[in-house]
Amino acid sequence: xxxxxxxxxxxxxxxxxxxxxxxxxxxPEPKKEYDIVIVGGGGHGLATAYYLAKKHNxxxxxxxxxxxxxxxxxxxxxxxxRSNYLWDASAGLYDHALKIWEGxxxxxxxxxxxxQRGVMNLAHNLQDVRDLKRRTHANRLNGIDAVYLxxxxxxxxxxxxxxxxxxxxxxLGGTLQKRAGTARHDAVAWGYARGADEMGVDIIxxxxxxxxxxxxxxxxxxxxxxxxxxxxxxxxAAAGHSSVIANMAGLKLPLESKPLQALVSEPVKPIIDxxxxxxxxxxxxxxxxxxxxxxxxxxxxxxxYSQKGSHDIIEGTLSAxxxxxxxxxxxxxxxxxxxxxxxxxxxxxxxxxxxxxxLYFNCGWGTGGFKATPGSGDLFAHTIANDEPHKLNAAFNIxxxxxxxxxxxxxxxxxxx
Amino acid sequence: xxxxxxxxxGEREQSEFKAGGEAHIVRPKQPTELSDDQWADYLFMRKNIxxxxxxxxxxxxxxxKWFNIVRDTSNDEIKAVYKMGEKPPTx
Numbered sequence: 399x400x401x402x403x404x405x406x407x408x409x410x411x412x413x414x415x416x417x418x419x420x421x422x423x424x425x426p427e428p429k430k431e432y433d434i435v436i437v438g439g440g441g442h443g444l445a446t447a448y449y450l451a452k453k454h455n456x457x458x459x460x461x462x463x464x465x466x467x468x469x470x471x472x473x474x475x476x477x478x479x480r481s482n483y484l485w486d487a488s489a490g491l492y493d494h495a496l497k498i499w500e501g502x503x504x505x506x507x508x509x510x511x512x513x514q515r516g517v518m519n520l521a522h523n524l525q526d527v528r529d530l531k532r533r534t535h536a537n538r539l540n541g542i543d544a545v546y547l548x549x550x551x552x553x554x555x556x557x558x559x560x561x562x563x564x565x566x567x568x569x570l571g572g573t574l575q576k577r578a579g580t581a582r583h584d585a586v587a588w589g590y591a592r593g594a595d596e597m598g599v600d601i602i603x604x605x606x607x608x609x610x611x612x613x614x615x616x617x618x619x620x621x622x623x624x625x626x627x628x629x630x631x632x633x634x635a636a637a638g639h640s641s642v643i644a645n646m647a648g649l650k651l652p653l654e655s656k657p658l659q660a661l662v663s664e665p666v667k668p669i670i671d672x673x674x675x676x677x678x679x680x681x682x683x684x685x686x687x688x689x690x691x692x693x694x695x696x697x698x699x700x701x702x703y704s705q706k707g708s709h710d711i712i713e714g715t716l717s718a719x720x721x722x723x724x725x726x727x728x729x730x731x732x733x734x735x736x737x738x739x740x741x742x743x744x745x746x747x748x749x750x751x752x753x754x755x756x757l758y759f760n761c762g763w764g765t766g767g768f769k770a771t772p773g774s775g776d777l778f779a780h781t782i783a784n785d786e787p788h789k790l791n792a793a794f795n796i797x798x799x800x801x802x803x804x805x806x807x808x809x810x811x812x813x814x815x
Numbered sequence: 816x817x818x819x820x821x822x823x824x825g826e827r828e829q830s831e832f833k834a835g836g837e838a839h840i841v842r843p844k845q846p847t848e849l850s851d852d853q854w855a856d857y858l859f860m861r862k863n864i865x866x867x868x869x870x871x872x873x874x875x876x877x878x879x880k881w882f883n884i885v886r887d888t889s890n891d892e893i894k895a896v897y898k899m900g901e902k903p904p905t906x
Contacts, residue, residue, distance in 0.1 A: 641863035652859035654836070655888075700834035700872075703865045703889045708816040710830040743859050800855040 400596045403507050422588060423595035428602050431628040432460045434782060435620060436635060437607050437643060439463025440472040441583070442760055442767065443635035444590035444601070445775020446782070451597035453776070454783035459599045460629075462622060464606035468587030471637045474737035475768040476660050476694040478673050478684065480517040480578035482544050484533050487793035487805050488746060489540040494790050495773025496577060502772055508589030510581045511687065515672050517578035518547070518555060520722075522567040522678040530573045537575075547572045556672055558725050565721050567679050580673060580684055586771055610647040616755035617647070633758045633782045635774075638703065638738025640761035647757055651748070652799045653740045656697045657707035658765050661734040665689030669725070679718035691729065693719060697739065697765060707736040739764050744798075746805035749778050749791040758782050759796065817891050822898050823878045835871035837861050838883045839903065865889050869903055 401407060401420050411419055434450060436443045439461045450456040461467075479499055481492035503510050521527045530546065537544035552572045553561045561569045591601055602624065609621035610632065619628040634643050638655045665688050675682035680696045695715035698707050712734060720727055742748065742762035747770070749760050760778040763770065777791040787795060798804055817829050843849055843857055862868070868888050873881045885895040885904060895904045 639865070641861070642865050645862065645864075650856070650860040650862065652855075652861065653863050654861055655863055655865075698834075700829075701836075701863060701868060701870070701888050702891055704891050706816070706891070708830060710816070740863075799859040800851045802851075 400592065403509075422592040423601050426600045426602060428460060428462070428600065428605065428622070428624050428627050431458075432600070433458040433629065434460075434631040434633060435627055435629045436461045436633045437620070438470075438635040438637065438639075439467035439587075439591075439601060439603065440470050440635065440637060441468065441586050441590065441771035442637075442763075442774045442778070443633075444468075444587055444594055445771055446633055446635060446760065446778045447599045447601075448590045448594040448597070449776045449779035450783060451594060451599055454779060456783060457598060459594075460627065461594070461599060461601045462605045462607060462620070462627070463601070463603050464623075466603050467591050467601060468584050471737040471739065471767065472583055472587045472771075474660065474735055475583060476682065476684070476692050477580045477583045477768060478517060478578075478675070478682070478694075478766075479512075479581055479769040480575050481542055481769070482517070482519070482533065482537050482573065482575045482578065483807060484536050485805055485807065486540060488807055489537065489542055490790050491747075491773060491777075491794065492770055493540070493542050494776070495770045498772035498776065499581065500577075502586075502589070506589040506593050508585060508592060510585040510589055512579065512581040514577050514579040515684075516555075516574055516576045517673040517675060518552065518572050518574045520552065520559075520572045520674065520676040520678075521570045522676065523570065526678055527570050530571065534573050543575055543577050545574050545576075547574055556670065556674055558670060558723055559674065560722055560724055567718075567721070569722070578673070582687075583768060590775070607643060607646070610643070610757070612647060612754060612757075615753075617757050631756045631758070631782060633760065633778060635760045635778065637761065637763065637767065638740050640740050640759060644759070647754055649752060649754065649757070651759065651761065651796075652743055653762055654701050655703060655738050655740050656700065657702050657704065657736040658697045658739045659695040659707035659711055659734065659736045661693050661695070661712065661731050662686070663691040663693070663726075663729045664732050666691070666729070674722075676718065676722065679722070681715045681718035681722065683719060683723070690732065691726065697741070703738050705736045705738060739767075741765070744804040744806045745808045747774070747794055748796050749774065749781060749794045750787065750796040751781065751785065752796060817893065819872065819884065819893065820896050821874045821877060821880075822882050822896055823880050824874060827874070827877060831874060831876040832872050833875040835873055835881065837863075838869040838871045867894065
């Protein structure tokens with residue numbers, strides 16, 4: 399049993415100069431055999447292991463991670479959480495996650511700094527206005543809070559936006575989801591890791607998967623840089639590298655992996671207390687608790703695993719940001735980076751069994767996987783434990799690309815994918 | 816961000832080009848006779864290789880011609896460029 403984090407434990411550890419905090423998770427070497435191995439120690443993989451142990455009473459689980467936990471896309475995203483998706487299936491999936499987010503700090507006894515500061519999506523042309531109004535109605539029918547704002551209301555909610563009608567893409571209105579917001583991305587990985595570790599999950603870092611051993615129709619184990627691990631169930635949550643793992647098992651996925659970039663500015667005093675996203679000009683911005691502006695750019699259009707994007711993508715995003723927020727014109731950018739996102743043709747994820755028994759994939763989250771982390775872990779754990787999808791992820795099976803029953807969120811979601 | 820040597824125009828910045836995805840996926844000759852699985856494989860399934868990948872590009876803001884390149888997707892290094900219809904290089 400781990401010591402509970404509280405104000406008292408903080409005071410107690412302050413007295414010993416914070417040198418005696420208990421380790422949040424062990425760093426074990428792999429055992430020879432596990433009942434379930436999760437590939438990928440990001441938020442989704444760690445959450446999956448956590449819910450497998452907690453809700454499905456599975457023991458003997460390992461999470462293998464090629465680097466350090468939370469060092470991939472979990473640590474590279476812009477931390478936005480929302481559930482205002484158009485289609486019923488997506489609304490169900492993302493709002494399931496949002497409901498878990500609301501109680502997650504308490505459940506994990508780990509402050510994930512979940513902040514429901516609202517997410518506003520801007521409309522810049524008449525088609526945007528129609529699309530966003532339609533989405534607002536669809537959201538409300540699905541029980542998701544959403545309101546449509548006119549230009550004055552947008553300005554009132556976020557006064558630094560330039561609502562002049564003389565700019566290239568004037569703000570004609572927007573939608574607001576007040577329950578949406580942000581969370582601290584590292585803390586999500588660490589909180590789930592601590593919780594999973596407490597229930598006996600082995601979190602094995604610096605352990606890269608090199609091959610998947612299978613017989614005719616089922617899996618027998620994985621080859622890793624730390625040796626062979628025998629297992630009958632493998633759950634892959636490897637984000638941009640999903641296809642690499644699938645190829646090891648002789649499977650092809652409907653994915654393309656592309657660089658997605660983000661950047662942060664120097665820290666400044668509080669200036670924007672919400673998240674503002676713009677689909678048409680592809681720019682979104684929020685402010686971290688440290689005071690940095692967190693800015694998300696778009697994807698490059700070519701396949702790459704280099705974790706580097708093109709400069710012109712950033713230039714396009716920043717020119718849009720400057721037109722919408724002239725106040726930022728003298729801000730200096732501190733850091734810029736790229737992550738590799740795996741994008742499905744319909745811009746919806748896959749949480750699914752495969753044609754190989756015991757091999758499960760949780761992938762295709764594209765540019766927006768962070769917001770789904772708790773829900774994704776919960777539903778993937780259900781799918782692995784029962785060998786059947788939960789009703790909330792039934793639509794997100796891999797066979798939809800064969801049946802044609804796609805969940806097309808490309809134009810429908812709040813931001814371009 | 817990298818430089819692409821267009822076989823028609825010479826070296827230009829990548830931002831002038833548009834990526835067209837995996838190359839040498841042949842459109843089925845008898846589409847009506849395909850099973851749903853085969854259609855899905857043709858339409859959606861991709862190798863999405865980390866390493867040497869053969870792909871199609873178009874010089875969208877230049878000559879607007881399509882051609883193929885061989886690129887290492889792990890570091891964006893271009894190994895070869897060849898025209899449509901030419902045999903892909905073997906090494």
